[in-house]
Amino acid sequence: MASRFSPHPGGVAAAFLLAALHAVTLAQEGPPPWLLCGPQPSSGTYAANDTYQSNINRLAATLPKSTSSRPSVLYAQATAGSVPDVVYALALCRGDANASACESCVATAFKDAQGRCPLVKDVLIFYDLCQLRFSNRNFFPDNDNFITAKYVVGSPISDPTAAFDAAARLLVNATANYAASGNSARRFATGEGAVGGRKIYALSQCAPDKSVDFCQGCFGPIVNQMPNLYSGASGGGVFGTWCTFRYELYPFFSGRPLLQLPPFVGTPPTPAPAPALPATRSQDKSRNKTGTVLAIVMPTIVAVLATTVICFWRRKRRSAAQSFPPYSTSTDDNQGTDMLLVDLSILRVATEDFAESKLLDSERNKELDWGKRFEIINGIARGLQYLHEDSQLKIVHRDLKANNILLDFDYGPKISDFGLAKIFGGDESKYVTRRIAGT
Numbered sequence: 001m002a003s004r005f006s007p008h009p010g011g012v013a014a015a016f017l018l019a020a021l022h023a024v025t026l027a028q029e030g031p032p033p034w035l036l037c038g039p040q041p042s043s044g045t046y047a048a049n050d051t052y053q054s055n056i057n058r059l060a061a062t063l064p065k066s067t068s069s070r071p072s073v074l075y076a077q078a079t080a081g082s083v084p085d086v087v088y089a090l091a092l093c094r095g096d097a098n099a100s101a102c103e104s105c106v107a108t109a110f111k112d113a114q115g116r117c118p119l120v121k122d123v124l125i126f127y128d129l130c131q132l133r134f135s136n137r138n139f140f141p142d143n144d145n146f147i148t149a150k151y152v153v154g155s156p157i158s159d160p161t162a163a164f165d166a167a168a169r170l171l172v173n174a175t176a177n178y179a180a181s182g183n184s185a186r187r188f189a190t191g192e193g194a195v196g197g198r199k200i201y202a203l204s205q206c207a208p209d210k211s212v213d214f215c216q217g218c219f220g221p222i223v224n225q226m227p228n229l230y231s232g233a234s235g236g237g238v239f240g241t242w243c244t245f246r247y248e249l250y251p252f253f254s255g256r257p258l259l260q261l262p263p264f265v266g267t268p269p270t271p272a273p274a275p276a277l278p279a280t281r282s283q284d285k286s287r288n289k290t291g292t293v294l295a296i297v298m299p300t301i302v303a304v305l306a307t308t309v310i311c312f313w314r315r316k317r318r319s320a321a322q323s324f325p326p327y328s329t330s331t332d333d334n335q336g337t338d339m340l341l342v343d344l345s346i347l348r349v350a351t352e353d354f355a356e357s358k359l360l361d362s363e364r365n366k367e368l369d370w371g372k373r374f375e376i377i378n379g380i381a382r383g384l385q386y387l388h389e390d391s392q393l394k395i396v397h398r399d400l401k402a403n404n405i406l407l408d409f410d411y412g413p414k415i416s417d418f419g420l421a422k423i424f425g426g427d428e429s430k431y432v433t434r435r436i437a438g439t
Contacts, residue, residue, distance in 0.1 A: 011298065033109070034239060036124040038119035039148045042398040043136050045119045046300055052121065053114075055081035055135060059089045060110035067091040067130075068103035077140060083331040090241070092259045093206055095188025097129045122280035124148050126239040128252070142241070149222070149240040153233050154248070160232030167195035167264035168202070169226045170247050174259050176223050179243075180215035187215060189296035191259035192251075201257065202247040210242060218243035365378040372411050379413040380405060385413075394424035 038044075046052040058080045067076040074093035081087055091109070093102035109132035113123045122135040133139070133148070157164065171193040178189035187206040191198060207217035222238040223245060230236050237246030246252070380400075387395040397404075399420040406414040 012134060012272055024299065032127045033112055034150045034152060035113070035116055036148055036150055038120045038122055039124065041123040043120075046121055048119060050080065055085055055087040056110070056114065059087060059134065060107070063091050063132075064103045064106035064110070067093060067106050068099040070097050074099070074102045074186065076206045078095055079106045082309070084136075087134055087136060088138050088140060089130050089132070090140070091130065092205075092207060093130040093205075094128070094253075095184065095186040106132055110134075124150070124241065126150055126244075130292075131244075140243065143217075145284060149238055151229060151238055152236050152246075154235035155250075156232050157234045161196070163195050163264060165231050166228065167193055168200050168230070168247050168266065169223070171200055171202045171259075171261055172204065172223055172226065172247050174261060175202045176219040176243075176245055177216075178259060179204040179206050180212060182212050182215075189259060190253045190257040191254075191261060192257040193261035193264060195264040196251065200247060200249060201251050201253070202245065203253050204243070204245040208244040215243060219245070221234065240359055243316070269340075321429040330343065335401070370389075370413070376405075376407070376413045380415065383413070383415045394425070396422045398422055 043394040044061050049316070059078055063076060063078050066078060067074055070076060074095075074097060075091070076087075077090045079086060079088050093104045093105060097105070105127055109125050109130060113125045113132060116125075117123045124133045125131065139148075158212075171191050175191040178184075178191075179187050183189075185208060187210070189204050190203045193202070194200065204219065206218060210218070218240070222240065223241070225238070235246070237244065237249035239246075307362060356427065384397070384400075387397065395418070396416065397418065397420075399417060400415070403414065404417045406416050408414065
């Protein structure tokens with residue numbers, strides 16, 4: 001398999017994820033474990049046999065048992081030592097693992113992390129059944145899944161199609177939505193789908209101590225990268241500190257899948273045109289008139305289509321360079337319908353062919369009094385304050401308008417569409433632009 005990951009620090013907004021990934025080339029990667037040795041911002045190294053290493057060894061002796069002794073979640077955090085040699089550690093086992101396999105996996109992870117990332121203070125290591133992170137930085141309060149995430153991309157399939165990409169994305173979205181919703185104490189879901197006679201399997205998991213809102217906000221941005229990173233790939237996944245997804249063409253988890261999606265059906269092919277009948281004399285005259293009209297109209301149509309294609313290409317190119325998923329002021333990232341990407345046919349069924357009664361709720365509109373509106377304004381202001389001042393990288397939206405503010409079921413505002421956003425470095429406080437931004 002191949003691996004790609006961001007070498008740059010990122011903030012809560014996924015704004016800079018895609019741009020960072022464009023600068024990284026794919027490297028051939030074997031099976032797990034997959035490691036991140038000293039993710040940015042770098043925490044440096046320690047000396048052999050010093051106090052920091054002793055604290056790692058103390059955690060290695062206790063954390064595997066602590067993780068496996070909580071069978072409902074198979075998850076644990078721990079701390080050893082004091083500043084400047086304090087070590088923070090987190091271990092999480094996959095939702096289909098048992099206690100003994102979990103304990104063994106975490107114990108092995110401590111050994112391999114030190115052996116494969118020698119003397120590095122901050123290490124993440126991912127196996128099939130568990131993941132481990134230890135660091136000299138207190139990362140427990142972090143709400144960002146991009147500072148530390150491993151991107152694994154499988155080999156290309158022999159016959160890539162848009163239908164396959166859409167089916168894989170729909171399946172991953174379904175498992176991510178199920179895991180985030182809290183239906184399982186382990187925040188874990190598996191699924192199976194099919195397209196064109198080919199089966200697809202997927203798995204998603206979020207840290208068990210995180211809220212529904214947090215998990216949805218964690219999954220949303222990484223799942224939304226699938227069209228950019230995994231188009232035509234036979235499998236792959238994003239492995240982060242707080243949430244993870246993976247899909248393959250073979251079953252890679254234990255037991256029956258929790259979700260069974262019906263076979264994905266793409267757009268049927270256009271039927272071949274009927275053979276032309278011999279023309280009569282009157283038809284010849286009509287055909288001449290038709291030919292004259294077509295000769296006038298067709299160049300116009302071609303010109304319009306060409307203009308449309310060019311505009312679409314330019315917009316897609318800009319989107320590829322600056323594709324920023326929505327940022328939620330409450331860490332809930334609902335892009336599309338509750339993070340779920342669905343095709344047009346599903347939307348038509350769900351909304352009864354876009355009936356107004358299914359799209360606009362006249363009763364709920366009455367709830368939008370001035371008190372609610374004031375809360376929405378405050379929420380937007382808090383989101384902007386975070387992006388401008390509190391985020392690890394400062395972000396200026398540059399296209400804030402009513403259309404780019406999404407509301408959840410409880411009228412919680414979410415700032416969306418970061419396509420024109422400007423990212424500031426850690427020491428930047430101003431930037432002089434030479435072009436007008438905004439739509």
